[in-house]
Amino acid sequence: MSGTGTTGIAAASRAEYCVVACAEAWRGAGEILAAPMGTVPAIGARLARLTFSPGLLLTDGEAMLMGDTPAMGTGPGSVEGWLPFRQHLTLTATGRRHVMMGASQIDRHGNQNISCIGDWARPARQLLGVRGAPVNTLNNPTSYWIPKHSARVFVEHVDMVSGVGYERAAAAGPSATRYHRIPEVISDLGVFDFETPERTMRLRSLHPGVSLEQVTGATGFALTIPAEVPLTREPTEAELRLIREVIDPNGLREREVPA
Numbered sequence: 001m002s003g004t005g006t007t008g009i010a011a012a013s014r015a016e017y018c019v020v021a022c023a024e025a026w027r028g029a030g031e032i033l034a035a036p037m038g039t040v041p042a043i044g045a046r047l048a049r050l051t052f053s054p055g056l057l058l059t060d061g062e063a064m065l066m067g068d069t070p071a072m073g074t075g076p077g078s079v080e081g082w083l084p085f086r087q088h089l090t091l092t093a094t095g096r097r098h099v100m101m102g103a104s105q106i107d108r109h110g111n112q113n114i115s116c117i118g119d120w121a122r123p124a125r126q127l128l129g130v131r132g133a134p135v136n137t138l139n140n141p142t143s144y145w146i147p148k149h150s151a152r153v154f155v156e157h158v159d160m161v162s163g164v165g166y167e168r169a170a171a172a173g174p175s176a177t178r179y180h181r182i183p184e185v186i187s188d189l190g191v192f193d194f195e196t197p198e199r200t201m202r203l204r205s206l207h208p209g210v211s212l213e214q215v216t217g218a219t220g221f222a223l224t225i226p227a228e229v230p231l232t233r234e235p236t237e238a239e240l241r242l243i244r245e246v247i248d249p250n251g252l253r254e255r256e257v258p259a
Helices: 015-024 038-052 085-094 132-138 166-170 212-217 237-247 252-256
Strands: 031-036 064-066 079-084 097-101 140-148 185-186 190-193 202-206
Touching: 015 185, 015 237, 015 252, 031 038, 031 252, 038 097, 085 097, 085 132, 085 202, 097 132, 132 140, 202 212, 202 252
Parallel strands: 031 097, 097 140, 140 185
Antiparallel strands: 064 079, 185 190, 190 202
């Protein structure tokens, strides 16, 4: 962190801007299940629930719906429901969920790869596998969190499609596009969306301290860039206190996005 404000609160770190950007993905979401994958998205989902999206449902990562919003690394003090894996899969298929996944590769259309690097017949590296990415992307909103923005991740073409992007969903027809939506891609450099006529990736905001040249140099394809690119929203003093004192007092966020 750098500097302090007039209230004595240290200025927000890059990781805390990322937390707020992730939280904003669930603004106004209503009573749906937030399914964050990664430390910063998990903090963001908790922040959203404690502030502007109190109806969010959160799990303990195993089989319980949490009735409260515990700090990272601690169990719930209150449990409001049972959500074993089979029921979680049912939610995935019915759309009452907004997942924020990771991506080993992502392209301009929002196709995501978490399966392998290199040619499918003889990959150079085996990753997680397709997992539930196709069902996620075709049945409920799917955003992405990428803690290290680079041209190795933001690529012209993914080596394998795990999560379905906009052009592939369109090619498959109405059954694929009906519930398909990729609201946001958030990285340690900025926030991106697909709000363009061609449904290709657009730079929505830059995190403070990040230049446009940094983003374009770390992206392996041409982004759509508005005439004026705003900065990512600054955390409020109340949000910073929640992040630092209630949700993540051990500073796990700073390990995922170092200062």
